[in-house]
Amino acid sequence: MYFPSKKKNAVYVSPIKQDIHPIDFSLPTEPMNHKRKNPDPSPDSDEPTTQLSSPFPDEVLERVLSLLNSRKDRNSVSLVCKDWYDAERWSRTHVFIGNCYSVSPEILTRRFPNIRSVTLKGKPRFSDFDLVPPKWGAYVHSWLLVFATKYHFLEELRLKRMTVSDESLKFLALSFPNFKALSLLSCDGFSTDGLASITTHCKNLTELDIQENDIDDKSGKWLSCFPENFMSLEVLNFANLNSDVNFKALERLVSRCKSLKVLKVNENITFKQLHRLLVLAPDLRELGTGSLLQDLTPRQHSELKSAFNNCKNLNILSGFYEVTSIFLPVLYPACTNLTFLNLSYAALRSDELSNLLIHCPLLQRLWVLDSVEDEGLEAVGSNCPLLEELRVFPASDPFEDEILHGVTETGFLAVSYGCKKLHYVLYFCRQMTNAAVATIVQNCPDFTHFRLCIMNPRQPDYQTDEPMDEAFGAVVKTCTKLRRLAVSGLLTDLAFEYIGKYAKNLETLSVAFAGSSDRGMECVLKGCPKLRKLEIRDCPFGNAALLSSFRKYESMRSLWMSGCKVTMDGCRFLAQEMPRLNVEVISECGNDGCQADKLYVYRSVAGPRKDAPPFVLTL
Amino acid sequence: MSVPLEHDYIGLSSEAVPSMEGSERSSSGGLNLNLKATELRLGLPGSESPERDNGVGVLKSLLVVSRAKRGFSDAIDGGSGKWVLSGNGGSEAELGKGGNLFSPRGVNGGGKGGGCECNNQNTGLGSPVLKDGVVPPQSPKPLQEKKPLLSAPAAKAQVVGWPPIRSFRKNSMATHSPKNDDDAEGKSGSGCLYVKVSMDGAPYLRKVDLKTYGSYMELSSALEKMFSCFTIGQCSSHGVPSRDGLNESRLMDLLSGSEYVLTYEDKDGDWMLVGDVPWEMFTDSCKRLRIMKSSEAIGLAPRAMEKCKNRN
Numbered sequence: 001m002y003f004p005s006k007k008k009n010a011v012y013v014s015p016i017k018q019d020i021h022p023i024d025f026s027l028p029t030e031p032m033n034h035k036r037k038n039p040d041p042s043p044d045s046d047e048p049t050t051q052l053s054s055p056f057p058d059e060v061l062e063r064v065l066s067l068l069n070s071r072k073d074r075n076s077v078s079l080v081c082k083d084w085y086d087a088e089r090w091s092r093t094h095v096f097i098g099n100c101y102s103v104s105p106e107i108l109t110r111r112f113p114n115i116r117s118v119t120l121k122g123k124p125r126f127s128d129f130d131l132v133p134p135k136w137g138a139y140v141h142s143w144l145l146v147f148a149t150k151y152h153f154l155e156e157l158r159l160k161r162m163t164v165s166d167e168s169l170k171f172l173a174l175s176f177p178n179f180k181a182l183s184l185l186s187c188d189g190f191s192t193d194g195l196a197s198i199t200t201h202c203k204n205l206t207e208l209d210i211q212e213n214d215i216d217d218k219s220g221k222w223l224s225c226f227p228e229n230f231m232s233l234e235v236l237n238f239a240n241l242n243s244d245v246n247f248k249a250l251e252r253l254v255s256r257c258k259s260l261k262v263l264k265v266n267e268n269i270t271f272k273q274l275h276r277l278l279v280l281a282p283d284l285r286e287l288g289t290g291s292l293l294q295d296l297t298p299r300q301h302s303e304l305k306s307a308f309n310n311c312k313n314l315n316i317l318s319g320f321y322e323v324t325s326i327f328l329p330v331l332y333p334a335c336t337n338l339t340f341l342n343l344s345y346a347a348l349r350s351d352e353l354s355n356l357l358i359h360c361p362l363l364q365r366l367w368v369l370d371s372v373e374d375e376g377l378e379a380v381g382s383n384c385p386l387l388e389e390l391r392v393f394p395a396s397d398p399f400e401d402e403i404l405h406g407v408t409e410t411g412f413l414a415v416s417y418g419c420k421k422l423h424y425v426l427y428f429c430r431q432m433t434n435a436a437v438a439t440i441v442q443n444c445p446d447f448t449h450f451r452l453c454i455m456n457p458r459q460p461d462y463q464t465d466e467p468m469d470e471a472f473g474a475v476v477k478t479c480t481k482l483r484r485l486a487v488s489g490l491l492t493d494l495a496f497e498y499i500g501k502y503a504k505n506l507e508t509l510s511v512a513f514a515g516s517s518d519r520g521m522e523c524v525l526k527g528c529p530k531l532r533k534l535e536i537r538d539c540p541f542g543n544a545a546l547l548s549s550f551r552k553y554e555s556m557r558s559l560w561m562s563g564c565k566v567t568m569d570g571c572r573f574l575a576q577e578m579p580r581l582n583v584e585v586i587s588e589c590g591n592d593g594c595q596a597d598k599l600y601v602y603r604s605v606a607g608p609r610k611d612a613p614p615f616v617l618t619l
Numbered sequence: 620m621s622v623p624l625e626h627d628y629i630g631l632s633s634e635a636v637p638s639m640e641g642s643e644r645s646s647s648g649g650l651n652l653n654l655k656a657t658e659l660r661l662g663l664p665g666s667e668s669p670e671r672d673n674g675v676g677v678l679k680s681l682l683v684v685s686r687a688k689r690g691f692s693d694a695i696d697g698g699s700g701k702w703v704l705s706g707n708g709g710s711e712a713e714l715g716k717g718g719n720l721f722s723p724r725g726v727n728g729g730g731k732g733g734g735c736e737c738n739n740q741n742t743g744l745g746s747p748v749l750k751d752g753v754v755p756p757q758s759p760k761p762l763q764e765k766k767p768l769l770s771a772p773a774a775k776a777q778v779v780g781w782p783p784i785r786s787f788r789k790n791s792m793a794t795h796s797p798k799n800d801d802d803a804e805g806k807s808g809s810g811c812l813y814v815k816v817s818m819d820g821a822p823y824l825r826k827v828d829l830k831t832y833g834s835y836m837e838l839s840s841a842l843e844k845m846f847s848c849f850t851i852g853q854c855s856s857h858g859v860p861s862r863d864g865l866n867e868s869r870l871m872d873l874l875s876g877s878e879y880v881l882t883y884e885d886k887d888g889d890w891m892l893v894g895d896v897p898w899e900m901f902t903d904s905c906k907r908l909r910i911m912k913s914s915e916a917i918g919l920a921p922r923a924m925e926k927c928k929n930r931n
Contacts, residue, residue, distance in 0.1 A: 126780065
């Protein structure tokens with residue numbers, strides 16, 4: 001195999017798992033036209049440049065590479081040599097862009113001509129928590145305009161934290177004849193009118209997945225816009241929309257779409273209606289229920305139970321907006337094959353959860369509210385030996401509600417004793433101890449995602465009054481596979497020393513109300529070689545910390561710092577030293593020396609944003 | 620936004636105030652302050668400090684924001700059940716330093732000098748304790764008698780974006796109250812009609828249960844009490860604490876006068892003036908409340924009338 005020496009000296013950073021490596025774009029992106037004019041493979045190709053370079057014709061290489069799905073593998077492949085780079089770019093059909101401002105649609109479409117599926121992420125994650133002002137950006141429209149010409153056969157679009165307008169949705173619906181799958185998560189800027197455009201015009205739609213968006217929910221008419229002969233739907237998720245849909249239209253839709261595998265209805269769907277849907281679609285793999293508040297007569301109870309019994313393929317259950325105890329036993333027959341149970345909108349008690357879990361022996365993922373309390377989690381530990389992921393959300397707003405429910409270290413411990421395969425946890429609790437966490441990670445050393453949120457900021461170990469440093473120290477020392485960490489509680493720089501020293505596989509770190517000095521952040525930046533995303537709020541980290549390892553930011557996707565101690569001068573210095581980074585400050589005041597309220601730094605090959613609003617200063 | 624100091628709540632035993640002032644004025648350092656804070660009692664003489672739920676110790680020094688907080692809540696709950704808004708230790712000096720007690724942006728603000736240790740000044744959160752004058756059904760109504768604190772946690776000031784839960788989920792929490800143990804059937808949300816109340820200029824929201832009121836008068840007076848602290852002086856993000864003490868009549872004036880109006884968002888998403896429709900109709904359609912500056916509320920009235928006409 002010929003490896004041109006120029007390639008070896010090309011400037012690049014080691015392949016990053018999830019992004020298109022922006023530095024790669026410095027490699028020639030012009031297609032080698034003489035190979036590509038004729039799309040049909042020509043086995044007799046005799047281009048002199050390739051004869052020496054590869055034992056395979058390009059087409060074979062492309063075929064082989066087209067089997068590669070992993071982004072990481074594809075990134076690695078593209079760095080081997082020019083031929084592989086080309087083969088990879090021609091064979092890639094799905095592209096993932098973790099930060100929509102890191103690359104432009106023009107650059108993207110130039111490199112990858114055959115994309116059918118795009119995943120785009122926009123705003124920084126803290127926008128989910130209202131830390132990013134509205135109209136910040138991440139508009140999908142400019143992407144769609146380019147895609148309309150370059151990716152005419154686009155089939156799938158998955159957007160997260162992007163701003164999408166009704167216009168954009170209409171444009172999407174009209175511009176891509178093969179369009180099949182739309183997924184919108186945590187997006188904003190659109191209304192149900194935009195959805196109506198999709199349902200009206202996308203004749204080949206297989207997936208419509210609308211999750212947790214800030215949507216102007218005007219009406220449920222969009223559902224009725226599916227044509228009467230439309231049958232291709234496989235995934236329909238409108239669980240988070242509030243308006244009533246026309247149930248008859250939904251019924252007809254479900255009965256027509258024989259391949260429907262995922263149906264998640266909203267809370268306006270009653271259990272009677274749910275029953276009708278289940279009878280029509282017994283092959284569902286994923287079901288999201290509606291509101292289950294009404295009383296059931298014994299006959300209704302047994303009908304519903306029998307309908308659930310017929311759903312032999314049900315793996316995933318969610319919904320449960322307002323559910324009564326009476327209803328839950330109806331589900332038991334359907335729980336045998338459940339792998340994922342999402343009860344995070346249902347404030348269940350511990351006994352209700354316990355009774356339910358007895359029927360879920362194969363459960364791998366469980367999301368609950370902390371209304372189940374420690375006892376409920378003990379039931380998890382006892383009944384779910386295959387559990388891999390647990391998320392416990394707060395049932396009530398801890399700042400507004402007087403009611404003391406919730407989970408403590410006891411519940412978490414109980415789960416760790418019973419669920420040895422646990423590797424993903426998101427745990428909102430009101431108290432925690434260092435000792436408990438140490439035991440938990442001893443029981444479950446394979447954590448890849450450890451997100452602990454002690455809800456009271458800066459709260460120490462409630463038994464010893466000490467900082468929670470040792471807890472997270474134990475996590476990073478024991479869990480060598482840790483990729484994502486969120487810390488909380490009272491933390492000094494020591495916690496970050498531990499993280500920097502031991503968390504060698506850490507990719508995402510979220511920090512809030514923690515640390516004692518710049519040293520904390522410095523340790524992390526110096527120590528975590530695989531760090532990609534660092535998000536910090538309300539910590540005493542200033543310019544010294546920010547600038548301590550500023551070259552590192554080019555190997556990361558992004559850095560967010562808000563409520564810290566960095567100043568405009570520090571940010572300007574960073575911007576100056578690192579021209580390939582976009583250094584943006586969301587600012588209330590523009591003076592020098594002024595605090596930089598919110599700082600967002602990310603690498604980009606697209607240069608500074610052209611669509612930044614006035615409150616976003618690009619330095 | 621800084622909060623006026625002796626913000627004492629209407630009708631609260633005035634004997635509490637001098638004790639507050641006495642203990643606070645003298646304190647200046649962080650450590651002193653916290654001890655003072657935990658000693659603070661607003662209740663009747665002889666009321667004891669209940670055990671704190673989580674057994675947080677008192678003497679940990681500078682990193683004691685949370686403790687100070689609990690101290691206050693103990694005091695408050697040991698007292699009247701109404702809330703008193705005060706500063707970190709309540710000292711005017713603290714506030715005067717520009718410690719941003721609540722910042723809509725969480726912990727931030729110009730006043731953030733000082734060391735890296737989290738001391739009271741730097742934290743925008745939690746130092747003053749607000750206890751909702753209107754509490755969920757299972758708690759006693761706000762009365763002058765003290766109620767035992769044991770089961771209820773400290774009410775805390777809200778921090779923007781914390782805990783880190785998506786707005787969508789937070790909104791679901793707001794509309795579906797969690798179950799309580801008294802509810803045998805386990806239905807959530809029955810019997811309560813919580814709506815969020817925001818006020819222009821106030822750094823955080825409150826929630827009220829509309830079912831606990833029978834008329835606009837009751838609602839209005841409860842809201843006035845709840846938000847009275849924010850109306851003292853002009854509240855602004857970088858405002859200087861008002862030197863005026865709270866005056867009951869001034870409060871009433873502000874709310875029943877022309878400076879603020881009470882509006883609500885109805886099921887259709889429109890903002891209407893409160894009071895135009897019969898009370899029952901209002902509770903049926905009200906999704907959230909907002910205390911708006913009068914200057915911003917121009918133009919609401921005509922719509923409200925029109926809408927009523929359309930409805931009838």
